[in-house]
Amino acid sequence: DDVRPSLLTSPRGRPFKQDDARKLAQQSGVVIICGRFEGVDQRVIEARALEEVSIGDYVLSGGEVAAQVLLDATIRLLPGVMGNHQSADSESFEGGLLEYPHYTRPPEWEGQTIPEVLTSGNHAKIEAWRRQQSEVLTRARRPDLVGNKKFD
Ligand code: 5OB
Secondary structure (H helix, E strand, O other): OOOOOEEEEEEEEEEHHHHHHHHHOOOOOOOEEOOEEEOOOOHHHHOOEEEEEEEHHHOOOOOOHHHHHHHHHHOOOOOOOOHHHHHHHHHOOOOOOOOOOOOOOOOOOOOOOOOHHHHHHHHHHHHHHHHHHHHHHHHHOOHHHOOOOOOO
């Protein structure tokens, strides 16, 4: 259809989440009003039914960068934007958890090797290791996400 949500970037807004990006990507477009720290006249907010969204608990001098964040999170979900990258990403991502540590090449870098399990060729063991790493990281850094199915 032709629904275009009207958003206002504002630290007073409801937190913008991956789910919101997913929903926006389904719309035919979006209008984003960039808030100012001093705020936008309440009459405008109400008359245009602006939905206030925040990108986090910090102050910005203006909402332009916040608008770019909303756009980036949304546009990368549009068909054809990411190619194979995205599908591979979301498949390997365990719902509700932070991503496990990644190791690429070379096998030894500045005297540091990579976890042995990753070179074992045992894909079930690798999968289990990644899952466990994701859980440990999430519990340590983002306990608020534990048990939350909403994160990508
Ligand atoms: N802080 N989200 C968090 C925001 C923000 C500041 C903004 C807009 C969105 O503009 C001042």
